[in-house]
Amino acid sequence: MSDTSILVIEDEEKIARVLELELGYEGYTVSKAHSGYDALELYRSQTWDLILLDIMLPEMSGIELLRRIRKNDTHTPILLLTAKGSTEDKVTGLDLGANDYITKPFEIEELLARIRAALRQVQTNQVEAEDEWLSFENLKLNQTTREVYRGERFIELTPREFDLLVYFLNHKRQVLTRDQILDQVWGFDYVGDTNVVDVYVRYLRKKIDAEQDHDLIHTVRGVGYVLKDAYETKK
Incomplete structure (x- = not known):
């Protein structure tokens, strides 16, 4: 699992640090970005296995960042971190190609389960794609x-x-x-x-x-x- 890379895009540094520690403990390789433009630059620097994307970001919103990523990348699983009650953002994000969302505050075990599910789906899609x-x-x-x-x-x-x-x-x-x-x-x-x-x-x-x-x-x-x-x- 140590080869699985996750990009955490979260402007609240305490939350980003907690995610980095918890995901690292699970064996994932984690990188962090705290703003939309920094995240876009980091995203373009390498290939990621999964992205955790907070919707509320400085400089560029998570929704706009999602839109830009999905223009050329429809494969990398993206999980949105959303505020409680932000139904419109959730719907917009899913319509733009987000794979899933989780509402803050969240239990880390639920987040880990959603990450595992998203990564399994990618593996399933890759196997199916071999015959296509x-x-x-x-x-x-x-x-x-x-x-x-x-x-x-x-x-x-x-x-x-x-x-x-x-x-x-x-x-x-x-x-x-x-x-x-x-x-x-x-x-x-x-x-x-x-x-x-x-x-x-x-x-x-x-x-x-x-x-x-x-x-x-x-x-x-x-x-x-x-x-x-x-x-x-x-x-």
Whole structure:
């Protein structure tokens, strides 16, 4: 358990110190931050297994800090420390992607139980995610975590680009017409020009085929597009 790192973000130094001692006693590695901006800097300095986040912080609120973290990190479990009766903050925090909350004052045993539950859930999600990979050549995509890699390079996609790539990977080596793509990715009730497919395929190509010695997404003139490898393209 000593490899499990927890970031405690709490402006009340006495509470932060108690949490540091109790969590350290349980075998966790703990770091502390007492303000929103310090917390953001510390968060960005390394990977954390779990974050304890107080909502009431100087400089930047816990809610705003949560919003910023969740823009690019949907995986790290975050437990909110909330004041008694702050229902709106709890709801907002959960809507923004917090995993759980605990109301001050709290019993340390309850907090430890919630931390263990959150860490177990992460392990469960990781096991489930292992079976959610789609791949082709050196391109791979995880449908659960929404991670995309070509080789070792991480690729950030918009939701529509991600859905488009999933469709290509589920129909690799098949020539797909613009109408097929439009129906499956945009939906049968989409009203608009099929040129939107060309636009998004172009976006996707720039990200998927950038810095590579060969392309994977190819145009079939007069028909549509196909995901296939370089050897198949040369034949």
